[in-house]
Amino acid sequence: MERITRFTSPTVAWPADDVDTDQVIPARFLKGTARSGWGEHLFADRRYDADGRPRPEFPLNRPEAKGARVLVAGRNFGCGSSREHAVWALQGYGFQAVIALSFADIFRGNALKNGLLPVAVEESTHARLLSAPGSAVTVDLEAQKVTLADGMGASFVIDPFARYCLLNGIDELQFLLGQEEAVAAYERRTGPLSGGIPS
Amino acid sequence: MSEAGPRTLFDKVWASHVVVPATAHTPAVLYVDLHLVHEVTSPQAFALLRERGLRVRRPDRTVATMDHSTPTAPRRPGVPIPIPDAEAAAQVSALEANCRDFGIPLHALGSERQGIVHVIGPELGLTRPGMTIVCGDSHTSTHGAFGALAFGIGTSEVGHVLATQCLLQSRPRTLAVEMDGRLPPGVTAKDLILALIARIGIGGANGHVIEYRGPAIRALSMEERMTVCNMSIEAGARAGMIAPDDTTFEWVCGRPHAPKGAEWEAAVRSWRTLPTDDGAPFDRTVRVDASALEPMITYGTNPGMGIPIRGTVPDPAGNATLQRALAYMGLQPGEQLLGRPVDVVFIGSCTNSRLSDLRQAASVFAGRKVAPGVRVLVVPGSQQVKREAEAEGLDRIFRDAGADWRESGCSLCIAMNGDRLEAGQYAVSTSNRNFEGRQGAGGRTFLASPLTAAAAAVTGRIADAREMLR
Numbered sequence: 001m002e003r004i005t006r007f008t009s010p011t012v013a014w015p016a017d018d019v020d021t022d023q024v025i026p027a028r029f030l031k032g033t034a035r036s037g038w039g040e041h042l043f044a045d046r047r048y049d050a051d052g053r054p055r056p057e058f059p060l061n062r063p064e065a066k067g068a069r070v071l072v073a074g075r076n077f078g079c080g081s082s083r084e085h086a087v088w089a090l091q092g093y094g095f096q097a098v099i100a101l102s103f104a105d106i107f108r109g110n111a112l113k114n115g116l117l118p119v120a121v122e123e124s125t126h127a128r129l130l131s132a133p134g135s136a137v138t139v140d141l142e143a144q145k146v147t148l149a150d151g152m153g154a155s156f157v158i159d160p161f162a163r164y165c166l167l168n169g170i171d172e173l174q175f176l177l178g179q180e181e182a183v184a185a186y187e188r189r190t191g192p193l194s195g196g197i198p199s
Numbered sequence: 200m201s202e203a204g205p206r207t208l209f210d211k212v213w214a215s216h217v218v219v220p221a222t223a224h225t226p227a228v229l230y231v232d233l234h235l236v237h238e239v240t241s242p243q244a245f246a247l248l249r250e251r252g253l254r255v256r257r258p259d260r261t262v263a264t265m266d267h268s269t270p271t272a273p274r275r276p277g278v279p280i281p282i283p284d285a286e287a288a289a290q291v292s293a294l295e296a297n298c299r300d301f302g303i304p305l306h307a308l309g310s311e312r313q314g315i316v317h318v319i320g321p322e323l324g325l326t327r328p329g330m331t332i333v334c335g336d337s338h339t340s341t342h343g344a345f346g347a348l349a350f351g352i353g354t355s356e357v358g359h360v361l362a363t364q365c366l367l368q369s370r371p372r373t374l375a376v377e378m379d380g381r382l383p384p385g386v387t388a389k390d391l392i393l394a395l396i397a398r399i400g401i402g403g404a405n406g407h408v409i410e411y412r413g414p415a416i417r418a419l420s421m422e423e424r425m426t427v428c429n430m431s432i433e434a435g436a437r438a439g440m441i442a443p444d445d446t447t448f449e450w451v452c453g454r455p456h457a458p459k460g461a462e463w464e465a466a467v468r469s470w471r472t473l474p475t476d477d478g479a480p481f482d483r484t485v486r487v488d489a490s491a492l493e494p495m496i497t498y499g500t501n502p503g504m505g506i507p508i509r510g511t512v513p514d515p516a517g518n519a520t521l522q523r524a525l526a527y528m529g530l531q532p533g534e535q536l537l538g539r540p541v542d543v544v545f546i547g548s549c550t551n552s553r554l555s556d557l558r559q560a561a562s563v564f565a566g567r568k569v570a571p572g573v574r575v576l577v578v579p580g581s582q583q584v585k586r587e588a589e590a591e592g593l594d595r596i597f598r599d600a601g602a603d604w605r606e607s608g609c610s611l612c613i614a615m616n617g618d619r620l621e622a623g624q625y626a627v628s629t630s631n632r633n634f635e636g637r638q639g640a641g642g643r644t645f646l647a648s649p650l651t652a653a654a655a656a657v658t659g660r661i662a663d664a665r666e667m668l669r
């Protein structure tokens with residue numbers, strides 16, 4: 001796991017509300033078994049027409065979107081399916097953070113486990129970001145603060161343990177594996193599940 | 200919440216699975232009783248285990264099946280089942296190899312216990328009250344119908360559970376949904392949950408575990424309760440739960456993995472302590488009068504965009520999300536959906552593919568024919584559901600009407616296996632998601648109950664099934 005502290009990048013905005021993970025990556029692309037190679041399918045049905053040509057009006061296809069590592073989304077981003085492929089597709093495309101009004105629970109958890117920062121901001125900050133399309137932001141995980149190009153700063157809340165893991169390059173699995181003694185004690189205390197599981 | 204005071208069903212199940220309590224710096228370590236695995240969200244998790252040289256900690260608490268990308272075309276017994284899509288075939292083989300290498304029981308394609316993961320868990324008696332159950336699939340909320348705490352996880356967490364049988368979890372808030380009254384005739388569990396989501400919105404339960412309560416819930420069968428809990432995620436909820444009662448115990452009793460004899464008696468005694476204590480506090484409460492509900496149908500591109508079957512498409516009034524949804528669906532504000540022609544009808548999915556769903560659909564199909572030009576897929580949720588439906592002749596009713604009777608799987612709900620809508624087609628579906636392209640790129644979905652879907656199949660139009668039941 002790579003450490004994340006702070007980064008600065010231009011933004012690209014697609015501020016639609018309730019963008020579900022089927023929009024982030026349609027299910028027909030989920031047949032792969034690898035962790036990589038998902039970026040090209042990001043927002044596939046929005047980005048490309050039925051013949052696979054980029055739709056010029058889609059924000060990611062505009063020339064000024066090139067190089068943006070921060071996506072500005074709307075409310076309840078990432079709702080629907082639990083597919084982590086949605087996070088892999090955003091990262092595969094090059095995004096390091098999504099700034100939104102709010103996130104769906106499973107998406108937020110998946111994002112944090114992969115080091116894609118889900119940054120929830122207030123409406124005033126959001127409006128300010130949208131009023132300066134493409135402008136750069138600095139996302140500072142350590143200070144839990146986003147700073148806009150105009151110098152305005154806004155703090156954001158992030159799960160403290162996920163933040164600790166990301167700042168220190170630790171993954172949660174490492175931490176869980178370290179709990180083995182407590183898990184074994186729990187299993188001794190609770191005994192086998194009545195009825196047993198598979199035959 | 201005080202540990203000594205009255206507690207909710209959720210509080211009790213949560214507390215009994217905390218391995219290490221949360222601290223100011225770390226979330227709780229929560230034990231997982233049952234981990235269900237399928238082919239789409241697991242390969243990268245198994246790869247992680249291999250990379251790090253880890254074993255599956257509790258293969259005896261892990262069960263796999265294949266459902267999402269598997270074909271549902273009719274097949275002959277004893278003949279190998281072809282998977283025409285090479286990528287899907289590779290994914291299915293990967294699951295077989297992973298289960299073999301890590302010692303996980305697998306109900307593979309072609310086995311008599313194969314089926315949609317959320318259908319086979321309950322029917323095998325793997326799903327029981329008071330358990331924690333997870334799966335790399337958001338509709339894991341289905342199992343909450345038994346008074347289990349069941350939720351969907353991503354692939355990283357699939358890896359965590361495989362390796363440690365635990366998850367790091369922050370405690371969610373609780374939402375009581377009080378369902379008063381009784382559902383009127385012809386109004387089903389699917390209508391009830393669609394009405395709730397229409398009311399609170401698709402993010403309306405974000406951060407919460409829902410407990411469905413009240414007389415309208417107590418009156419539901421287990422299969423109806425599963426339909427309700429299944430769609431909890433469509434309101435954004437972490438999970439949905441229903442307190443176990445005699446309906447639950449009767450349904451679980453005698454299933455292959457259910458406890459037997461004295462163990463059963465002891466289990467039921469402990470399950471009876473699970474329901475929410477009187478006066479236990481919830482973070483939020485929503486009340487719904489079930490007796491005022493009508494059959495529901497969605498008009499838009501998320502499950503919260505639902506209206507009564509005789510209602511009209513709302514005016515977006517400047518709401519960009521709604522405007523986009525109506526444009527995608529090809530609908531006008533103020534328009535009635537009733538009478539609108541449809542191309543495809545899908546009866547199936549983890550929401551509505553159980554025996555009672557098929558019986559309801561068959562009650563409409565009986566003595567009627569599928570309308571000309573309409574394609575109808577009836578996809579049982581599992582091989583067991585298929586056998587039971589065939590034993591009572593439901594398959595003949597569907598076939599005689601002109602519907603396709605398929606093999607079990609997720610099929611047209613997620614359109615990964617070759618079953619899909621063509622661009623522009625309209626479908627009435629008993630599944631759970633009407634997102635753009637969900638049933639195939641450009642396809643347009645109306646979500647509804649099995650009764651409404653069957654009525655659309657035989658009339659070729661969106662119809663009020665209540666008129667056909669009289």
